[in-house]
Amino acid sequence: MTREIERVAGIPVVQIATIVPIMLTVGTNRIVPGVAIPHPTGNPALGPEGDKEVRRELLLRSFKAMTTPITEQTIFEK
Amino acid sequence: MTYRIVHYINQFYAGIGGEDAADHKPELRKGFVGPGMQLEKLFDGEGKVVGTVICGDGYYGEHTDQARVECLEMIKGLQPDILFAGPAFNAGRYGFACGDIAATVGEELNIPAVSAMYPENPGVELYSKKTYIAITSDSARGMAKAIPAMVSIGKKLLKGEKMGPARLEGYIHRGIRKSFFHEKSGAERAVEMLLAKLKGEGFRTEYEMPVFNKIQPAPPVKDLSKATIALVSSGGIVPKGNPDHIRVSSAESFGAYDISELKNMTPDNYESIHGGYDREWANVDPDVVLPLDVMRELEAEGVIGKIHPIFYTTTGTGTAVANAERFGKEIGEELKKAGVDAAILTST
Numbered sequence: 001m002t003r004e005i006e007r008v009a010g011i012p013v014v015q016i017a018t019i020v021p022i023m024l025t026v027g028t029n030r031i032v033p034g035v036a037i038p039h040p041t042g043n044p045a046l047g048p049e050g051d052k053e054v055r056r057e058l059l060l061r062s063f064k065a066m067t068t069p070i071t072e073q074t075i076f077e078k
Numbered sequence: 079m080t081y082r083i084v085h086y087i088n089q090f091y092a093g094i095g096g097e098d099a100a101d102h103k104p105e106l107r108k109g110f111v112g113p114g115m116q117l118e119k120l121f122d123g124e125g126k127v128v129g130t131v132i133c134g135d136g137y138y139g140e141h142t143d144q145a146r147v148e149c150l151e152m153i154k155g156l157q158p159d160i161l162f163a164g165p166a167f168n169a170g171r172y173g174f175a176c177g178d179i180a181a182t183v184g185e186e187l188n189i190p191a192v193s194a195m196y197p198e199n200p201g202v203e204l205y206s207k208k209t210y211i212a213i214t215s216d217s218a219r220g221m222a223k224a225i226p227a228m229v230s231i232g233k234k235l236l237k238g239e240k241m242g243p244a245r246l247e248g249y250i251h252r253g254i255r256k257s258f259f260h261e262k263s264g265a266e267r268a269v270e271m272l273l274a275k276l277k278g279e280g281f282r283t284e285y286e287m288p289v290f291n292k293i294q295p296a297p298p299v300k301d302l303s304k305a306t307i308a309l310v311s312s313g314g315i316v317p318k319g320n321p322d323h324i325r326v327s328s329a330e331s332f333g334a335y336d337i338s339e340l341k342n343m344t345p346d347n348y349e350s351i352h353g354g355y356d357r358e359w360a361n362v363d364p365d366v367v368l369p370l371d372v373m374r375e376l377e378a379e380g381v382i383g384k385i386h387p388i389f390y391t392t393t394g395t396g397t398a399v400a401n402a403e404r405f406g407k408e409i410g411e412e413l414k415k416a417g418v419d420a421a422i423l424t425s426t
Binding site: 004006008013025030039 | 295310313357362363368372403409420421422
């Protein structure tokens with residue numbers, strides 16, 4: 001789905017998910033590793049504040065991913 | 079009985095011409111033309127090429143709808159028992175035409191149709207699931223093997239004989255799996271495969287993984303502070319009550335919802351219906367799967383231009399690759415039309 005959106009719309013699509021090898025297999029170009037399978041964009045164990053902080057950091061990293069020129073599949077680590 | 083065979087070939091194999099004659103319109107000739115002679119010979123009196131339909135590859139490619147109808151009419155008029163198309167080897171446009179007419183004839187006339195191509199011919203990816211495509215080499219040098227390969231498959235189909243697996247019969251896998259009882263249990267077979275793998279011996283999987291295409295990365299967003307960013311998810315986040323009945327697994331549809339007035343996802347307005355992960359956290363706060371709350375904050379802070387008013391969502395568990403690709407294509411078209419600059423897609 002990620003790859004087809006990127007191909008058809010011609011825009012960068014950043015995928016946030018936890019299993020990086022799957023994203024590499026399906027052809028995602030800009031990869032941001034998520035927190036966990038049932039909560040990729042948050043960490044409820046850290047309480048409401050910590051949870052939001054995690055989310056903010058992931059989104060800022062996603063923005064970095066979408067503004068970075070790349071030539072091949074790239075994983076944007078913390 | 080003598081089978082009535084119709085053969086489809088392009089302008090080149092009909093001896094009309096090469097590129098210069100690629101716009102040749104569909105033409106019907108009686109009997110065999112070019113490679114059709116060998117086709118009829120291999121039927122050894124059991125079949126006769128009653129007609130050959132010839133069409134320029136350029137014409138078929140550029141006026142596909144028209145070419146398809148014209149060729150189909152000619153073929154239908156010959157009242158065939160079977161259609162052979164090609165072989166097209168690695169000729170892309172010829173492969174497309176052969177695959178398209180073979181698939182069309184199979185569907186419309188309900189008779190067997192067989193084509194033949196090199197596995198990398200683009201016609202294979204488009205039509206291998208819709209028609210039988212015998213495997214050939216990449217050029218006409220392989221003609222001597224290609225025609226018997228087509229004929230062997232064609233005869234089986236005509237006589238209603240049991241069709242074996244693609245790798246044994248010499249055609250390109252159609253994505254069909256047949257169930258049968260094996261003398262060994264699945265566990266035994268799996269351990270045998272593992273042992274063979276550990277010993278460095280060859281083994282054949284019983285469940286081939288799909289092959290995914292890779293694409294050139296899209297250029298980056300130039301000015302984030304002016305960018306419109308869309309949110310997409312395969313994490314099963316839907317408006318409470320799942321109004322469009324998106325399936326909890328093996329999804330066949332996606333939803334598009336207006337979130338322009340929404341600041342935060344809460345259990346009152348959104349929920350997860352995904353059947354492939356523990357929804358406990360997502361149903362306390364859907365933002366842990368679809369990060370709308372912090373996106374709104376970043377939008378208010380001017381870090382990004384704005385969030386696209388429409389949010390796209392489905393469930394990505396057991397979803398057929400073809401469906402996932404279709405969702406992506408349709409969402410991509412909508413985002414393009416709306417002038418969206420980038421997307422964030424979350425998956426569970």
